[in-house]
Amino acid sequence: MNKSFCSFFLLLVFxxxxxxxxxxxxxxxxKIIPIIGSPIENGFLLVHKGKIIQVGNADxxxxxxxxxxxxxxxxxxxxxxxxxxxxxxxxxxxxxSGPIQPEIRTLDSINPRASSIQRAQxxxxxxxxxxxxxxHLDSGQTxxxxxxxxxxxxxxxxIYDKDGKYMGGIKxxxxxxxxxxxxxxxxxxxxxxxxxxxxxxxxxxxYRDKVKKAGNDKGKMPxxxxxxxxxxxxxxxxxxxxxxxxxxxxxxxxxxxKKEFGFRLVLQHVSEAWKVADEIAAAKVPASIxxxxxxxxxxxxxxxxxxxxxxxxxxxxxVGFHTDDYITDSRLFLRSAGFGVRxxxxxxxxxxxxxxxxxxxxxxxxxxxxLEKGKDADFIVLSGDPLSIYTNVEQTFVDGKxxxxxxxxxxxxxxxxxxxxxxxxLVHISCFDGDLGGNE
Amino acid sequence: MKNLNLKxxxxxxxxxxxxxxxxxxxxxxxxxxxxxxxxxxxxxxAIKNGVILTNNGKITAVGSAASIAIPQxxxxxxxxxxxxxxxxxxxxxxLAGYLNQPHDQMQVENSSPIQPELxxxxxxxxxxxxxxxxxxxxxxxxxxxxxxxxxxxxxMMIAKTIGKTVEDAVLIPTSxxxxxxxxxxxxxxxxxxxxxxxxxxxxxAVLIKAQESVRKTEDAKKDKKTKTTSTNSDSDSADKRDxxxxxxxxxxxxxxPPTPAFQDESENKMTTSPSNDLRNAEMEKVIRRExxxxxxxxxxxxxxxxxxxxxxxxxxxxxxxVSEAHLVMDExxxxxxxxxxxxxxxxxxxxxxxxxxxxxxxxxxxxxxVALQSGYETYVPKTRVVxxxxxxxxxxxxxxxxALSTITINAAKVLGLEKRxxxIEVGKDADFALYDGDxxxxxTHCVGTIINGKVVSEIVR
Numbered sequence: 001m002n003k004s005f006c007s008f009f010l011l012l013v014f015x016x017x018x019x020x021x022x023x024x025x026x027x028x029x030x031k032i033i034p035i036i037g038s039p040i041e042n043g044f045l046l047v048h049k050g051k052i053i054q055v056g057n058a059d060x061x062x063x064x065x066x067x068x069x070x071x072x073x074x075x076x077x078x079x080x081x082x083x084x085x086x087x088x089x090x091x092x093x094x095x096x097s098g099p100i101q102p103e104i105r106t107l108d109s110i111n112p113r114a115s116s117i118q119r120a121q122x123x124x125x126x127x128x129x130x131x132x133x134x135x136h137l138d139s140g141q142t143x144x145x146x147x148x149x150x151x152x153x154x155x156x157x158x159i160y161d162k163d164g165k166y167m168g169g170i171k172x173x174x175x176x177x178x179x180x181x182x183x184x185x186x187x188x189x190x191x192x193x194x195x196x197x198x199x200x201x202x203x204x205x206x207y208r209d210k211v212k213k214a215g216n217d218k219g220k221m222p223x224x225x226x227x228x229x230x231x232x233x234x235x236x237x238x239x240x241x242x243x244x245x246x247x248x249x250x251x252x253x254x255x256x257x258k259k260e261f262g263f264r265l266v267l268q269h270v271s272e273a274w275k276v277a278d279e280i281a282a283a284k285v286p287a288s289i290x291x292x293x294x295x296x297x298x299x300x301x302x303x304x305x306x307x308x309x310x311x312x313x314x315x316x317x318x319v320g321f322h323t324d325d326y327i328t329d330s331r332l333f334l335r336s337a338g339f340g341v342r343x344x345x346x347x348x349x350x351x352x353x354x355x356x357x358x359x360x361x362x363x364x365x366x367x368x369x370x371l372e373k374g375k376d377a378d379f380i381v382l383s384g385d386p387l388s389i390y391t392n393v394e395q396t397f398v399d400g401k402x403x404x405x406x407x408x409x410x411x412x413x414x415x416x417x418x419x420x421x422x423x424x425x426l427v428h429i430s431c432f433d434g435d436l437g438g439n440e
Numbered sequence: 441m442k443n444l445n446l447k448x449x450x451x452x453x454x455x456x457x458x459x460x461x462x463x464x465x466x467x468x469x470x471x472x473x474x475x476x477x478x479x480x481x482x483x484x485x486a487i488k489n490g491v492i493l494t495n496n497g498k499i500t501a502v503g504s505a506a507s508i509a510i511p512q513x514x515x516x517x518x519x520x521x522x523x524x525x526x527x528x529x530x531x532x533x534x535l536a537g538y539l540n541q542p543h544d545q546m547q548v549e550n551s552s553p554i555q556p557e558l559x560x561x562x563x564x565x566x567x568x569x570x571x572x573x574x575x576x577x578x579x580x581x582x583x584x585x586x587x588x589x590x591x592x593x594x595x596m597m598i599a600k601t602i603g604k605t606v607e608d609a610v611l612i613p614t615s616x617x618x619x620x621x622x623x624x625x626x627x628x629x630x631x632x633x634x635x636x637x638x639x640x641x642x643x644x645a646v647l648i649k650a651q652e653s654v655r656k657t658e659d660a661k662k663d664k665k666t667k668t669t670s671t672n673s674d675s676d677s678a679d680k681r682d683x684x685x686x687x688x689x690x691x692x693x694x695x696x697p698p699t700p701a702f703q704d705e706s707e708n709k710m711t712t713s714p715s716n717d718l719r720n721a722e723m724e725k726v727i728r729r730e731x732x733x734x735x736x737x738x739x740x741x742x743x744x745x746x747x748x749x750x751x752x753x754x755x756x757x758x759x760x761x762v763s764e765a766h767l768v769m770d771e772x773x774x775x776x777x778x779x780x781x782x783x784x785x786x787x788x789x790x791x792x793x794x795x796x797x798x799x800x801x802x803x804x805x806x807x808x809x810v811a812l813q814s815g816y817e818t819y820v821p822k823t824r825v826v827x828x829x830x831x832x833x834x835x836x837x838x839x840x841x842x843a844l845s846t847i848t849i850n851a852a853k854v855l856g857l858e859k860r861x862x863x864i865e866v867g868k869d870a871d872f873a874l875y876d877g878d879x880x881x882x883x884t885h886c887v888g889t890i891i892n893g894k895v896v897s898e899i900v901r
Binding site for chain 1: 540573787798821825
């Protein structure tokens, strides 16, 4: 009932506002931090059909009559933030039946109406790598999503590659989280952890070879094995390994496995990165780090440092930040860059680490992460400098569509909290309470 | 204030190098002059180019550089910005350690839901890394102790973030008794308290028991005095009742201005119950208004239970957490009790589901001088830092001075230590935090911490 009503309403909107949908929108007057290229004072961002048409200085520019002008003088515009490691959407991965479950898809477990997704929008996050947990050596496949508004199903949030396949990586972990003293199928030591993972990759290599050998001969094909199919994707570089790891020796173990099996890798957390920053850089492996208010809380993070960012930058490694939401709050993701600069990172690399670096880690560098012609119109409007504690995220846009507006009472509730802020979004009647005026 | 902030920001980088310490052998408790381009005294307007003189750990002069000449022989310490040493009004660090292993988690004992006899001083590790951590960010005093994780989890204490022993560190050995209402103190698996109503009834039961023994003690005293034909017995006990310290100032939580460690034990002895029941003896102190309850209550129903019980027993309490304060604002204001608000960036979930980053600013705007806290964390991060929790309130409604007050003078008032710490005034402890710019900005550094006139941290963090 609701759905058909909404569809009808949307049809009306389409009919009456069709010309408006075609209009270009120019966001004018803000300081624009494009990430690729220098910051632009009095800039403009021209958006059409969800894409960036042009970015530049607005001095003396005359826009065509069919361009809608949005004045953002005094504000700051930067790309939508990319979170390379988050647990929003009530995600759950593998169960207790075994330590390595590559066949598990987080796709099948995410609640697209979860309030945590709205909170991420309020924090200026537009793209997220949703990960299952770290209690397994491999807890399943991760999912890259765009935080569109009013998603009805998870399919509304997916990102598709050029072959039309939805995108995601795979989660691996080492260290104490995936070690279980109760034993059973789970590892009891670090060496056992590595051995179990190697065993599976060797099996996957054999599976891959069998498939290759079979060619088009269906009779010679091995029995379909979901886990092996996924690990073959990993071996073939189609699926990036996002590897939870904290201690310096565990980091080195991951690099060793990468060398042996040749998979593509992003190091996640990397709490002791400052101890092996040169080794990480030499391996040309990107690192996604987290900024925590104090060290400790578990043995593997007692040596975590805010200086991880600057150590990796100095070593020449690609470094990005993540929330690990619920460990840190998606609404406060921008703090990460602040702590990075506080501890010696350059301003440019810290902001790059909030956006472009993470886009690279998710193979999305051609579509998001910077404000450049042809890229998706994912951007945020800030009240001031992105590194200041006093700055608020005022608006968030995904594919040119406004998904968060701090001046809207409901969005404000999500941004600051209060009674009802934790409720999951009520659909579907809300499909038309978005800001039509702000839409492309 | 906004302009000021901007200026501070712009100049921050220029002055990172300005913080210099000229060592002198007489450093400890000696004569020290602290110079700051901006000195937030928390007692009136900030002073531009301020100078603070300290001697023997106390502040002896505060004013502008033009008005104060630094005497010869003073060690001079300079920083861009100087604030009072920060005060964390509610923490668990020292009992809770950063390793998060059973051997360093002493903040809650689960053999019984009501254990007011558990002293924080017997569990406090002054060499805990988290204490060093918050000290390096400007925190000089913490209100720490048993966690909000059992109905009556134990005692709280107030300590400076220094010392090799708890005796070196402590200001008030038993400052409050930690009480928790709501989900975090509900026992699962058939134990008690298993519901909110049971929590209230169990708390009331121990208070009633203490009330009766206090009455018996007083009656016995009266009898004794009558027998010995004392003429002023009535006025004596009346004095005792009137001795409640918070009549004039509801924020003054403690009976006496603080004395050096443990000296107020003589005072405790004076009022100790004849009862050998340790548990009851502590609750008697609550009934006699000598020690307040620190009641952690997040949901509005729990806040109201706290107020109801405080009224029933005429006891002193500090309201803590109060995620749903916005729902019962008038009731909180009318109660006059001090409030220690949840960390601004606390996680919303369970009882804290409705918390707001505006709780502190809403209460402040309603006229309640709130204090902020780092709270209780069970995982990562193992502790929050009040500096950042307060800074975040500025993005949600407070100005810089108001935000700073929540972790300085307001916190001192809530802890009853406003005569000793919390602002930069003559006669107060020489506790300062030094920054190379706006203290709240992420890109600023804490460049030094001074406690009792002594530099205790020189880490640039």
